[in-house]
Amino acid sequence: MTTAPLPEITAYTAADHDWLVEAHGRLYAAENGFDASFPAVVDAALREFEAAHDPSCERGWILRDGARRLGSIFCVREEISTARLRLFLLEPEMRGRGQGRRLLETCMGFARGHGYRRMVLATHESHRAACALYARTGFACTRSTPVRSYGQDLVEQVWERPL
Template sequence: MSSILVILVDKQYPMSADIQTIGDIRRFNRFYTGMIGLLNQHILESNLSLSEVRVLYEIGQQDKCTAGQLIAALKIDGGYLSRMLKKFEKEGWLSRQQSTGDGRTFFLHLTNSGKKMLAGLDEKSTEEIRQLVDPLPEKQQQQVAGAMKTIQEVLSAPSVAPVADIHFRYNLLPGDVGYLIYLHGHLYARESGYNLEFEAYVCKTFYEFLPTYNPAKDRIFLATVDNQIVGAVAILGSSRHLAQLRWFIIHPDYRGRGLGKKLLEQALDFCREKHYQKVYLMTTSMQETAIALYKRAGFRKTGEKYLQQWGQQLYEQRYDMELF
């Protein structure tokens, strides 16, 4: 929503950086911040700071937003966030709803007043950008937008390895299970609002699996970058003809790159190699992206039941796929 773009350059820049390039970036930074009025104390003629606008916008984008999710997404100090939220409540922009499944969890929602105020800021931001680019011909408008998109993509890219740098292995090493439990607990809390009961559930499933782990019938598929797990799926042999797909997860930084599809294909190829006739999985209705991938691979929903667990009200679903 915000029209603000800032490129920060650390004074201790790498020696490999060209001095002319750094100078150009710094000049652009000064030019653009001046152009949009970033040096003003408040944003869009409101009494809000940039950080406060970002927090309000993030709350408005999520159905079940928690303070923990805001801290993770915005890299914001917990104490500073707490003071912001109290201010928003005092202004009548924010309400808190206690989770029915976990009394320690509170979901943050914008009130009607908060939504109206945020919509007003959004309109002002849109108008600000319109005034900035309207004097330009359409082709130049597209050039400006394209250049900004390029800046975002290039400066975001170093944190994510190229697809060619993703490696796969199919054996469990010490520490793998602990990290997979952490990844499930952290991501499902952040993205689905699950509480600690879910992490305990994942712990239990691995505890039950490890003593019976047999590479002749079971396989873990791990995608790694610099020896760090960024994706995983597993096939567990349930019987001679039936297998279960479990623990399918992709780190957010590596989604949308075909990694999930590749892991799923490897898992199904293993099932065929071991002559399993059917493979099934259990999921919930909240995992819409994963379900779409399962369906494209050939899975069909065969069961569903309503549950209240992990701090959520959801539908547990079973999907099956015939292999032969």
């Protein structure tokens, strides 16, 4: 019995921009009721990354199966020794199949290899599967704050871990 090859993790390019904005907007609206302000935030974050990221210590990745994009994750500099994880996304059919962990390990490995000693991220309490993955991979939730964002009452969380 042969197994299907794993989706490939490739470098983010500007050609992935529109898909990433659309996917975030579509999935977060369907799963969390987020309004149109959310994809606008993703668009702004990507424009900033494309215009000003430092390729020596910041990178984005896309999970793909051939031409089909299935997920993303980004590592950006927060401070000289702290990396920030951003724009972590998986299409629903990839969830529960180890692909999120692969993306997360790719991101953390890059951060470690580029001298970062700590990684931080912000998410929402409602993203239970992602929070469970963060906890399983050594992250700790260091702050929870009720907020009103993207048309929803949410609990914003900050997670971090040493690298």
